[in-house]
Amino acid sequence: MLRRDQIQAIFRQMAGINEEEWQAFAQHLEEVTFPKHDYLCRAGETAQYLYFIYTGAVRVYHQTEEQEFTLNFHFENEFVTAFSSFITQTPSRVSLQALEQVQASRIHHQHLYNTYQQYHHAERIGRLFAEKLYVQKTNREIDLLSLSAEQQYLNLLQKNPKLISQISVKHLASYLGIHPESLSRIRHKLAVNS
Structure with a gap:
């Protein structure tokens, strides 16, 4: 349970959520472990969960017939999912693979969006994470093109x-x-x- 405190601390820092709002979110968290090389989500599947990584590392990649393209890595104290798939609830174009054993909490898409609808602070946290991801993605694209x-x-x-x-x-x-x-x-x- 102490690990969940990490998530709560991040949420409090971002949006000042109160105990009621935190409990509405936390009651739907599930603890999971993925062995090294296991998949959190495979290309072609629809991403149903948002993960918070306590330990381990996750690689996000796209596979063609000829090549793999690594898009990103995620580590401890980071959220990860196949974001486009998770948001649109359509099949993912990327796979999420554990590079070492991953211990995480996860929340189902439906529970997360229900929390968004109930609580303004939860929706604000979702928006702030989306903004952060957009900035990271833009900076990564600029680096690939210019460096x-x-x-x-x-x-x-x-x-x-x-x-x-x-x-x-x-x-x-x-x-x-x-x-x-x-x-x-x-x-x-x-x-x-x-």
């Missing part, structure tokens, strides 16, 4: 060293839009120059 792979890697290293240390070269290279060999060359070059 070299080396600059993107250096930015990642500065912003999120945990990402660099926990993620395989294959997945990290996919996130940067380069081949693993290119990432290895970048890492070697930076190690030599440091």
Whole structure:
């Protein structure tokens, strides 16, 4: 139960929710564990749950016949779902995979949206998260379009060293839009120059 306090603290900080509002949300939370490599949601499924990660890491990726494209990573104290699918309740175009064992709480789409309808603060939290995700997505797109792979890697290293240390070269290279060999060359070059 102490872990749920993490979620409550985030909600209180964002929107000042009161105990009644928190209980309306918390009564629908379910604790779940996903082993390494297991899926929280697969492409083609409709995302039914929003997850809050207590421990572990999740990769969000899109698969074509030829290639995997890593779109994002999510870590402890972050919310994750296949957001487009979750919002529209249509089949997901992305998969969410545990990169290591993930322990999380989750809430079903219907319960979350019922809470939005009942409580103004809950709806405000949803809006603030959507705004935050939009800003992150826009910044990521700008980086992909305007920065070299080396600059993107250096930015990642500065912003999120945990990402660099926990993620395989294959997945990290996919996130940067380069081949693993290119990432290895970048890492070697930076190690030599440091």
